[in-house]
Amino acid sequence: MDYKNDSCWKDVQKHLPLDNRLTSNTAPLEKFMTIGNINLHIDHYTVEKPLARIVLFHGVGGNGRLLSFIAFPLMKNGFEIICPDLPLYGCTKYSGSITYDMWVDCGVQVVNQFHRDTVPIFLFGLSAGGMLAYQVATRCSDISGIIATCILDQRNKHIRKMTARSPFIAVIGNALLSATHRIIGSLKIPMKLVANMRAIANNNDLAELLMRDKKSSGASVPLSFIHSMLNPIIDVEPECFTQCPFLLVHPENDRWTDIRLSKLFFDRLACNKELHILEGAGHFPVEAKGLKQLEEFCTEFICKHIQ
Template sequence: MDSYQNDRTWLKVQEYLPPHNRLEKAELPEEYYLTIDTMEIHIDHYKVASPKGRVILFHGVGGNGRMLSALALPFMRNGFEVICPDLPLYGYTHCSKNVTWQTWVSVGTEIVNHYQSTKQLPTFLFGLSAGGMLAYQTATECPQLNGLMASCILDQRNKEVTKHSAKNPYVGMAAKPALALLQTVAGHIRIPMKWIGNMKAIVNNKELAAVLIKDKKSSGARVSLAFIHTMLNPVIKTEPEDFKSCPFLLVHPAEDHWTDLKYSLLFYQRLACEKQTVILEGAGHFPIEEPGLMQLEQACVTFLESHL
């Protein structure tokens, strides 16, 4: 099966990371596939001998599981096993069906249930970018979770959120009505996600952004019109005022040029659960800069340890 062993993009990404967060040969994750429905979901599994708990990391619409290695390594080094799936349409996951946002929620839920059925451990979710809302929706389906962490949490049902998280405000305003029409007759057609999302702002380093946008397994991926339409119109079963099943940590980058903190706060401030916010100094949307990346590690590990 395909794997990251022969993939050059993730190796290129390592050059832009702080040395402490670079993935060396001795710490490479185990790669394998998990069958969910008709899909073969690629998994990066960072293992430890006697794990304190488990962290499942969800990427967003500009990444894949291997891109989360900079976050996975600190968790592993602090005694947690880490699961990084390639969500359908991204990375090396194989999927022939038409993928919608609900497919992602179902996959997230099945992943949690699979690992909990294999070995019960205190389990946490972390969502980066759009993975933040995915982690939240997965948590509403999996009440046994110990905690939820996210770099942002965007409720795309809010027109202002859609307007300001799209490639530009004009695309954001036109996207919902246009997609509502198009997806009924052409929902299976795939377009580059960069046509809709502001992929140039996924990282603050322009050279790295260019590398990622060329990568068809991450920021250069093509997604179906049905996926975009359902992502912008998610069915959220549990509103934040009713969410009390686990604590929530928001670790938002201070220099995020894609999704401003105020748009995450629209949803976050409504949460009824125990919650905490940490602002990551100097970090962009994909937080690879110091001191923000170290602050993320410290805040998340403290959160994990306190909710085991």
């Protein structure tokens, strides 16, 4: 399965500024990478003699193809971009059970697969992909920098309450999952019943489009995945993280993950770090001014740290 006959990502393009739109003629190369019981789909944006290589991680409401809104302009700035579809999302196929810990393992293996030469490599996570990028960086060597639109430590009960569909689900749900995930962990439920998916985009039509898409915001995930995502294994606490610089590019009008939630983790980071606000942008930042700023902030950060 690939994206050639998928309609959702093509419909999303209509909500993007012209400079950020992907067409069938400019679509990335599609390839697959086998990782255990997972056949991982990857969108690969190639350039000749790239200045840097960026592995781009989606969150629980997206997939690799939906990240074209920033992957495509970054490619035009001279960067090679790798966008994996993490298992349960996009065109990736798998067998057996899937947990969030397997997302981290997949991220590490993708980085190791593509980091085989002297081209500097950066990790960029959007939404839940922000913490994923951080976790992957702690398990990989020679990462030149991390970029995130938010970074949420789901071990924090306040963050669970603020990002769940309702505080009740956050409090009661995790307690129930802790007691039952080993028994009924394979049971799948729509992620939009757990997370505040309606706030993924400030454009209501776009949010509805994404929530209908079974490859992104409309995906169903096993209870074991939700439990492991709410109880992540953080190998290096932020106070001890000095491996590489960190850029937080947070949307100004994010109705799902307020910047104060990201700052609970970001402010603790011991590494060189920067914070920039994307003016007028929502959680899925399709707004023209914020998107242009995102491209510029990322490009400046990467060029500053490619040495």
